[in-house]
Amino acid sequence: MSADGPPQGAKAPSGGSAAHEVASVGATYIGRFAPSPTGLLHAGSLVAALASWLDARARGGRWLVRIEDVDTPRCVPGAAETILEQLAACSLIPDEAPVWQSRRGDFYQQALDRLVARGDAYPCACSRKDIELALAGQGRSHERHAELVYPGTCRHGLGGRPARAWRFRTRDEIVTWQDRRLGPQQQDVGREVGDFVLRRADGLWAYQLAVVVDDGLQGVTHVVRGEDLADNTARQILLQRALGLPTPGYLHTPLVLGANGEKLSKQNGALPLDLRDPLHALNAAARTLGLAEAQGPVTHALGAWQARWRDSYNRPGD
Numbered sequence: 659m660s661a662d663g664p665p666q667g668a669k670a671p672s673g674g675s676a677a678h679e680v681a682s683v684g685a686t687y688i689g690r691f692a693p694s695p696t697g698l699l700h701a702g703s704l705v706a707a708l709a710s711w712l713d714a715r716a717r718g719g720r721w722l723v724r725i726e727d728v729d730t731p732r733c734v735p736g737a738a739e740t741i742l743e744q745l746a747a748c749s750l751i752p753d754e755a756p757v758w759q760s761r762r763g764d765f766y767q768q769a770l771d772r773l774v775a776r777g778d779a780y781p782c783a784c785s786r787k788d789i790e791l792a793l794a795g796q797g798r799s800h801e802r803h804a805e806l807v808y809p810g811t812c813r814h815g816l817g818g819r820p821a822r823a824w825r826f827r828t829r830d831e832i833v834t835w836q837d838r839r840l841g842p843q844q845q846d847v848g849r850e851v852g853d854f855v856l857r858r859a860d861g862l863w864a865y866q867l868a869v870v871v872d873d874g875l876q877g878v879t880h881v882v883r884g885e886d887l888a889d890n891t892a893r894q895i896l897l898q899r900a901l902g903l904p905t906p907g908y909l910h911t912p913l914v915l916g917a918n919g920e921k922l923s924k925q926n927g928a929l930p931l932d933l934r935d936p937l938h939a940l941n942a943a944a945r946t947l948g949l950a951e952a953q954g955p956v957t958h959a960l961g962a963w964q965a966r967w968r969d970s971y972n973r974p975g976d
């Protein structure tokens with residue numbers, strides 16, 4: 659078992675799971691930054707890193723880093739180590755050794771087993787082509803972010819076809835939550851997304867399941883991340899409820915836009931952070947968060963932003 663394996667004495671996912679017990683301890687703030695090592699930190703991802711760090715520090719909480727390398731074919735070898743070096747160069751140091759999702763498959767399997775036992779997950783035999791044909795047969799060609807809304811073909815059995823993936827069984831309900839920056843949010847997951855994938859046909863764990871299980875196991879109380887991830891929140895809340903995990907608070911931070919007006923990413927020219935001048939990079943991230951520029955050294959600037967963050971981003975009930 660790796661260092662990230664289940665703790666000694668962790669119980670099987672029946673009744674009160676280890677995940678539930680860890681997550682329900684106390685009211686201590688625990689935040690996290692969870693980069694995917696599909697590339698290095700750039701100006702956009704530093705905004706989420708800085709915001710999550712400031713929010714944790716401003717509340718006297720703990721700040722964790724989790725390497726979200728569950729989609730292994732997309733990960734760049736060595737990128738995770740470099741991301742940790744980039745964070746360290748910006749004096750953003752996690753309070754615990756980072757965990758790596760690629761080493762935590764046992765936890766995700768336990769959670770899937772639990773969902774299956776509850777009737778909240780079921781196997782799916784459909785290929786993308788099958789789903790397209792089923793949607794066309796229903797007179798629906800609706801696409802959402804190029805993702806097809808699953809038509810529910812395998813909800814009542816596989817009809818003798820081999821299982822490819824596992825899906826979460828959505829109910830007829832609208833999920834609502836409060837985002838500290840975006841305000842009240844809602845999504846009808848069943849209608850807008852459909853029964854979503856938990857384990858992919860290629861055997862890899864889906865982002866949604868891994869995030870929810872890890873936030874629960876790590877006792878994360880506050881999620882601070884980029885606004886491009888806000889759309890995942892309703893699915894994650896459904897999974898938290900099904901797994902008996904508490905729902906953290908949410909704050910989705912502004913995105914840095916690339917020259918083409920879209921979210922800054924490797925694909926539209928984001929450059930890795932220039933570690934020769936971390937204060938310059940941090941000042942740019944701070945401006946995106948509405949914080950005034952601060953003078954060096956870096957630790958002094960971080961302290962100044964922390965005080966301003968405490969004044970501007972903390973409202974009662976957040």
Ligand SMILES: [Zn+2]
Pocket residue numbers: 781782783784810811812813
């Ligand atoms: Zn199916």
